[in-house]
Amino acid sequence: MKEASFVSPISPMITHMICILFFSFLVRKSCGVDDPQFLRCRVPQNCGDGQNLTFPFFIQGTQRENYSCGHPGFPISCNINGQPTFTIVDSNYSIHKIFYKNQTIRVSNAIFSNSNTDCIPLIKNISFPLVRFELAPKQRNLVLLYNFSNNSSALPGDLQFYDGCYGEKVLALSEDDPKLKDVSNKCKTRVVAPVEAAAYGGENHDEIRGVLGNGFWLKWKASDCSICEDSGGICGSKLDNNSNVRFQCFCADRPHHVRCSIPGSNKTILATAVAALSVGIGAVMVVIYYFRRKYLPNKIIYFWKKESLNHQAVEDFLRNYGPIAIRRYNYSEIKRMTNFFIDKLGEGGYGSVYKGKLDDGCLVAVKVLKESSGNGEEFINEVASISRTSHVNIVSLMGFCFEGSKRALIYEFMPNGSLEKFIYKESSSKANRQLEWETLYKIALGIARGLEYLHRGCNTRILHFDIKPHNILLDESFCPKISDFGLAKICPREKSIISMLGARGTIGYIAPEVFCRNFGGVSHKSDVYSYGMMVFEMVRGRRIDVKNDSTSEIFFPHWIYKRLEQDEDLGLQGLMNEEDHESARKMIIVSLWCIQTDPSNRPPMSRVVNMFEGSLEYLQVPPKPFLFSPSRSEDY
Template identity: 55%
Template sequence: SMLFHMVNIISFYKCISTSNNTRNITQKKNDHFAGYNMYNGCEGFSIYYNLSRRDDEYIGADNLPTNCSLIRLPIQATHGDLFDVLGPEILVEWKLSEECSKCHNGGGQCQTNKTNKFSCHKDMKLTSFGVADVSTVTAGTSKKGNLRIIWFMVATGASLSTVGLLILLFCFRKKILWYKYLRFWESNAEDHQKVEEFLKNYGSYAPNRYNYTDIKRITGRFRNKLGHGGFGNVYRGSLRDGSEVAVKVLNELKGSGEDFVNEVASISRTSHVNIVSLVGFCFEGQKRALVYEFMPNGSLEKFIYEKRTDNVRQLSWPILYKIALGIARGLEYLHRGCNTRILHFDIKPHNILLDEDFCPKISDFGLAKLCIKKESVVSMLGPRGTIGYIAPEIVCRNLGGVSHKSDVYSYGMMVLEMVGGRKNVDVRVDRTSEIYFPHWLYQRLELEEELQLIGIMNEEENECARKMVIASLWCIQTDPSNRPSMSKVVEMLEGKLDSLQMPPK
């Protein structure tokens, strides 16, 4: 009764080019697609197509050469380059049979019965074309009656089930509500106890505590949004003295306040030029916020990954070197300079903030862990960090214990991304050997070849880049015992290039 046809669909044939292809196989493929256009602008395969052929002239999927496959795509033009003719829409043409068309034009609906015999449903009667079939009307009436009975039984059952459920909820309402509020109260009471203990321990050294009304005033009712993440949103604001701040407002559904109190406690213990300063915090019921000093240049990642013109970097090599050295000094301070050792566990470009002079400051201590200095290994219930920067031993404990060397690994991966201006693992690169950037860099250093990094203008910048690469390759050693401490990393960056040795592969 009804047929449909896709009007603007054309067959394309994708043929993989492998190193095993011989000239004879290639010639057979070309003979097979005689009269077809060939597009070979894609690496690893060619595309054959012919925009003038009809559907019945296409080669079936079961009659294709080896390594070739059929792809059917919509087109919007019949001439031009391959990617100019491809279209975003599929046009479908519907065709009704003559009897269905008459039924439809007469106000009826085309239907088929169990034997696939066509019938026209009109005015609650079934009129069969050709010979009138009275039994069809009777069957339709009987079927309608059965449907009414079934619907009545379903409606009755649903009503009884609903009533029963409401009775149960009514009987247990007090227990359910009591349990819900008890859990909520216990959670908030525990979080508040942590905050109060923290304020008591730090006394006058504790950061300022704001109420939620203050947070709304500081941010101008959250008018200027700087960014967002899984934790919540960051807003720009200003204090009464005119100083600018960044306010991180945490999601209300964040769960327990452990990460929040952890971040407040961690940063409050620090005072270093390369650690972000915590101005204050808000903890009012489920309303939680952190107030930091404002960093005009935002986070480091936008200067690494954003597109740039050929041979021009977002940041010059002297500034990149300054940032790498500053972060290393900040981590050295966290690991050795504080009264309590702080392990960050989430070092990445997004958590490095830059002031107006591009001085780096480590931020976001939500995953940090405090431990006494004599502890070389810390215990963890589960993985912490961001994929691409997490040290192997955090995921696979057989490789060694989790310690400050885990931060060293994250630092190395981050600096390599600063050097390359790209992710360390990138499948979009032209050559397969460059997919894992650290391995490619190691090979070039091993062969004493140029690093081919963008923007190096003189020998001094080339030396800075090589020191950053060698130090980072030491940092990302799989065995934590082979990684240097952050104090040693600072020494490597500040020292002479000739004094640096190549790390194990």
């Protein structure tokens, strides 16, 4: 009797499910007509140059555009020469070659195709990544300098100038060329132009216009079309009820979200198997639901629902806004690439970092987040922000894992670890000998360039909110890379002040306005403050610990400002020559500007970079930057 009473309420539901599935297959079988959108989209387009334009690209002004055979973010125009072009940041770019499998495309500014002269035209600045594109690997940035001042006698004599198209002289240097430091402030216009690294030799290149005309490679960001095409479908897009663009796979018999059914004689068998499997899964789910409602305590049900909602929120983010070009790994692959977590590189409140190796032999650092690390906000922050970046001073995200409660982030491996182990007293003497003042100066400048890129170089502004030595990684050449974007916030570039609940960051680096709004609004200037405090640590070579003593002499910025004010010797160790003295003094003055209490008095990071690259004689000591000395009672 008990068994009968248990089965009876479920049996009608299962019967109902079987009827629905059976009816759906009957309807599917009777609809053998070709889908009209499939018919419209299956013929590829081209502009006449022989390159087929398929998803995500489409030619504007054609019938295919109205039926969404491509993606709205990738409109193509055909020029009079039959070459496809599209617009990036208000400039037209010609398409030379497309590789759909790798989602890469070679483009060049159309101004080089439309002119037969040998002069260097004035082009617009362009920074990647953008919403739809990012620079492919093995590209580099050239810096084009136009309109030099009349006083060119101060310029180095070994520079090679090119003829501009408007009678001016143009200088082209790689962005890592040390000569840039001496010439950047002597020109009126500076343009960054990506080029293919293999095409540019770097020293007195005679065919600089040819290098620019050859263009560069981009990776586009759109849904992967291979699964749909492999199943016989045609990729496209559609608008949902909220006017959001969604990927669509157009099949011969009907549209589908991911792929089409396998054609041929196995179709009916496959459909029957799927129906049977669906009925079985449905029955199991009904039984689980019945027992969960009847026997599980309310607290467990609440926890189950909460975890499901958190998991769904992250999945929705990865599906709708996630970086399609970045690979998603499953947890078994994470275990294999780390050799079952045998080599731990570090540990923190977020989780642990392990050394790993990809299938191609590339070394990586795998950050495995703790299972109790909140509702996925830090995971989303990290993936959302760092996937938008492509810069030499920003660590590269190479993949991620999100599988139930298992979450991991895969970064490029940094052999020298984090900056903090090289600047604190307890660091090894071997590490300390490696960081001379010249190296410290280059690290400070590199971090400044990375922050400038986050604040201005992306199509959205990224505020890091946790700049400190622990989050600066060093590669084999001690090139610094900003990492750990778990506290980052993304905001529009034109937005200067942001709203934020509560303080975020690390004690000793948090800007005053972050924990007390009376000092001003929270903005990108908050990162500038953290940067200034971090550079002070690099100069001092020890932690800033305000809790050991409440006197201003212990707080290094107070101590150093007093020395500068009284024109006393700074007492810094390891200064070997005049260049070291200049580097140290420049780092100190820049830092004092960065930690001004009033955010409006702090320079933006672009100005910080200019201060480093300019001459020391033009740097003035700022006003005293702090209203008070930190007290023992400060704790957050």
